[in-house]
Amino acid sequence: MYTLKTEHSFDAAHFLYGYEGKCSNIHGHRWRVVAEVSSDELETTGQNRGMYVDFGDLKKDLKEIVDYLDHCLIIETGSLKETTLKALQDENFRIIQFAFRPTAENMAKYFYDKMIGRGYRVKQITVYETPNNAASYTQD
Numbered sequence: 001m002y003t004l005k006t007e008h009s010f011d012a013a014h015f016l017y018g019y020e021g022k023c024s025n026i027h028g029h030r031w032r033v034v035a036e037v038s039s040d041e042l043e044t045t046g047q048n049r050g051m052y053v054d055f056g057d058l059k060k061d062l063k064e065i066v067d068y069l070d071h072c073l074i075i076e077t078g079s080l081k082e083t084t085l086k087a088l089q090d091e092n093f094r095i096i097q098f099a100f101r102p103t104a105e106n107m108a109k110y111f112y113d114k115m116i117g118r119g120y121r122v123k124q125i126t127v128y129e130t131p132n133n134a135a136s137y138t139q140d
């Protein structure tokens, strides 16, 4: 089994709705997303001979997915009053709503699904919220 690893980071704010503690406040992270994709086989001909996928293509795909969330406020749907949400949107703040609580765990699953959607055999996605704290999503 061959495993390729690449990573990309983005800056975004979030808060944990219903959390008792400092993380219920809006705060920012430089989120670091590490993607690992794997294959039993390598290309046997052409430009990609000896590769599963060109690192350039892998990096580009992850970057596109990650950049969508750069410099936005990530919220869980229903976690802000309608009037608050509208006021923020009226100010043209970029707000991305998810049906899930934006924890590192759920964000790892989000990126996993996005990379699967691009045709990768994804081994693991790890999302670092801080340099010390990360969550990974792997499918058995």
Ligand SMILES: Nc1nc2c(c(=O)[nH]1)N=C([C@H](O)[C@H](O)COP(=O)(O)OP(=O)(O)OP(=O)(O)O)CN2
Pocket (backbone or CB within 6 Å): 016, 023, 027, 102, 103, 104, 105, 129, 130, 131, 132, 133, 135
């Ligand atoms: N299992 C999880 N626990 C927590 C999550 C999470 O996503 N999964 N998230 C948070 C908060 O978002 C918070 O930003 C992280 O809190 P904390 O680790 O306390 O952050 P620090 O800034 O103190 O980071 P250090 O690198 O540890 O100094 C809370 N829990």
Ligand SMILES: [Zn+2]
Pocket (backbone or CB within 6 Å): 014, 023, 027, 029, 129
């Ligand atoms: Zn946080």
